[in-house]
Amino acid sequence: xxxxxxxxxxxxxxxxxxxxxxxxxxxxxxxxxxxxxxxxxxxxxxxxxxxxxxxxxxxxxxxxxxxxxxxxxxxxxxxxxxxxxxxxxxxxxxxxxxxxxxxxxxxxxxxxxxxxxxxxxxxxxxxxxxxxxxxxxxxxxxxxxxxxxxxxxxxxxxxxxxxxxxxxxxxxxxxxxxxxxxxxxxxxxxxxxxxxxxx
Numbered sequence: 710x711x712x713x714x715x716x717x718x719x720x721x722x723x724x725x726x727x728x729x730x731x732x733x734x735x736x737x738x739x740x741x742x743x744x745x746x747x748x749x750x751x752x753x754x755x756x757x758x759x760x761x762x763x764x765x766x767x768x769x770x771x772x773x774x775x776x777x778x779x780x781x782x783x784x785x786x787x788x789x790x791x792x793x794x795x796x797x798x799x800x801x802x803x804x805x806x807x808x809x810x811x812x813x814x815x816x817x818x819x820x821x822x823x824x825x826x827x828x829x830x831x832x833x834x835x836x837x838x839x840x841x842x843x844x845x846x847x848x849x850x851x852x853x854x855x856x857x858x859x860x861x862x863x864x865x866x867x868x869x870x871x872x873x874x875x876x877x878x879x880x881x882x883x884x885x886x887x888x889x890x891x892x893x894x895x896x897x898x899x900x901x902x903x904x905x906x907x908x
């Protein structure tokens with residue numbers, strides 16, 4: 710994409726932008742909107758991050774090859790409306806590392822409108838406030854049934870399952886554990902295999 714320096718300089722930390730605004734931008738790199746606030750990725754993900762996304766994504770893709778659920782990896786726009794599906798009324802647009810959508814009605818040519826059933830985010834070293842706080846909050850509010858957070862450097866995974874509108878945390882899963890989804894039948898992830906292949 711073309712770089713628009715003036716646009717990037719105009720982003721304020723607590724700006725209020727909509728999906729309609731987002732569609733007009735021409736900037737380098739990945740941009741997400743969370744409650745109208747702009748989050749721009751400044752560097753490409755690390756090798757381990759990309760390997761894990763590819764490995765987990767391919768396992769899910771194989772699992773759902775002949776099922777209604779669809780698997781997507783970033784960049785893929787997930788719009789999370791709070792009141793209306795109109796572009797100018799949507800203030801959260803995220804690009805999860807991996808998402809699984811089991812309701813075909815939520816899919817259109819632009820991506821997904823509404824909460825995916827499962828979202829997987831792979832953390833980068835350092836500050837992960839966006840995934841651990843801001844995305845956690847909007848995923849919970851939007852009704853994402855399960856939110857998996859993988860930490861490559863620590864070789865662990867945490868599952869947050871939506872129960873009565875709030876996330877309930879699992880224990881911390883590590884090498885040797887097999888993680889199973891409680892919201893989508895058939896999803897199993899062997900962490901020994903995942904971390905062993907990218908170690």
